[in-house]
Amino acid sequence: MPLTLEDIAKESGVSRSTVSRVINGDDNVSQATRDRVMEIISRVNFQPNLAARGLATGRTNVLGLVIPAGVSTIFTDPYFPILIQGVSAACNALQYTVMLWLAEPEYERRTISQILHNGLVDGVIVSSMLMDDPIVQSLYKSKMPFILIGRHPTLDVNYLDVDNRLGGREATHHLLRLGHKKVATVTGPQNMIPGYDRYQGYLDALRDRSIKFQPDLVTEGDFSEMGGYTAMKKLLPHLPDAVFVASDAMAYGAIRAIREAGLDIPDDIALIGYDDLPGSSRTIPPLSSIRQPVHRLGYVATESLVDIIRHPATQPRHMILPTELVIRSSCGD
């Protein structure tokens, strides 16, 4: 029922090859026919069938966006939504379309081979935070162009990341600079890259100032509010006077634990989080935090991928976006 090249061709009295040329901006068309064909195309609002074009050219102008669902359950946090927005915005601007896969574990294998072999996408953006993600492995072994959002610990692949490590380092430095002696940390899971990197940043800061590392001042959380609460409870007996919490969600839990213990923030314990969630200006007291440019992450990754598709590079590219410390009253000034 939809129109085809042939219809346009008949309507404008040329062959379908010519119409195709007009659509694809081929030079070998006289201005006169070009105008005539264009007029008809826009009048009837003709859109070439992308499946057919994909078959013929091997390119579809569709990008895959893969978000492993083990992570995506953390969907109450606006990280992924904003990331998706960034990707989508770039796709709109670049005339691409985005195919979304929230890869639930039980479908993961099917998902991967679908993506790789169904010929529907020109390239894939993967937001994986796991140290060892099978999806990344499969992609790596395939010929499919792809880019990771979040660095990869071992494989030399295209990626784009925020500087989690430096962020953790700066947060910790800021607490130390304020004069705190016992700066603790609630880390994220150490099998997740941001969890690991932010913790390394904490260690970097200690090393920078030759401060002795105290295992008692480190507890691992799971990036959730409840995890932060539990972790902070474990930390309290060791009397930290400041704590770098590796995510705002966990920081909310930590704040709850500290207040339940009857302690004051920031007078008894100063606090810095990570992510700068919208709610962080509404906690009591407002939470200082490391802000990451999430929308930009998605946008730039998309631009990058498109560039990779168009000019297959031999050298994998690595990009790191900077973070920013947002100071609110939870850390004292």
Added chain:
Amino acid sequence: MPLTLEDIAKESGVSRSTVSRVINGDDNVSQATRDRVMEIISRVNFQPNLAARGLATGRTNVLGLVIPAGVSTIFTDPYFPILIQGVSAACNALQYTVMLWLAEPEYERRTISQILHNGLVDGVIVSSMLMDDPIVQSLYKSKMPFILIGRHPTLDVNYLDVDNRLGGREATHHLLRLGHKKVATVTGPQNMIPGYDRYQGYLDALRDRSIKFQPDLVTEGDFSEMGGYTAMKKLLPHLPDAVFVASDAMAYGAIRAIREAGLDIPDDIALIGYDDLPGSSRTIPPLSSIRQPVHRLGYVATESLVDIIRHPATQPRHMILPTELVIRSSCGD
């Protein structure tokens, strides 16, 4: 480079038609050849090219999910993320793939005709809340199967919605039942369907109890925290003793305004919100709210759409999912 039917055919010594039959579960294949072909298919992990299949059959097993971006800026609220998860989960289960369009206004027209004519999707799920959305109009005029998430005020189309009106009614009733005399409301924008419906629910409740409507007790917000704050400020001079706020985000703002005025919640003013955001159990005091089954909304809409695609119905179907009042201390008990 990827494998084709022909490759599998050669490998297993049959024609490509037979391979195709095996893949599509056609009965007319001997068990012997079926087994042999199957074995090879799974051994080399063959996946049929979906673009080609789409060309041949006219169906792609791809669904479009369209979220107008005027709305999607409200992406800090987990409504859309969870909705997307629901859609995605259903797609995984039903062997469909989801194509995502965050329709930014500047690309909206292009978006629509892309979706309608590029032959890449079998049907479309639209989450529109605007009273008069051009996307819906275009879809309505086309032959593309689609379903709305959120009812449509005038067009008789397939839709799935939560009972916003009943939700507003129940929230208001609850406040009245507690003995409050001056129950105010902060509404959403009246050109958005949920804004309108929840307000109608408020009016229903007043009518149910033959309570005189007082225009002073109604202020319109924009579903944002700031909007709720502003609206509540306007309401305070009229001394309400309870208020139904049409979204939790606005309720956060309202709480801020009430506390700034030195009033107590719920003793001076009782409060019920709508949406039951994750943060609502952490406001002070914890916010009572109407909970809607958002994930389910996405899941059921997808199932429905697939059913519509497979069995084109003559009668548009309308489904309404129930909401649930979650009582916390902000309304007194």
Added chain:
DNA sequence: TTGTATGCGTTATCAT
């Protein structure tokens, strides 16, 4: 039960 032939809507190659 299986194979052959045709068409889906494009692009690309080759003539003209």
Added chain:
DNA sequence: ATGATAACGCATACAA
């Protein structure tokens, strides 16, 4: 500058 024609990978009507 333009038109005919052959792929692209699959499903399917028809033959065998």
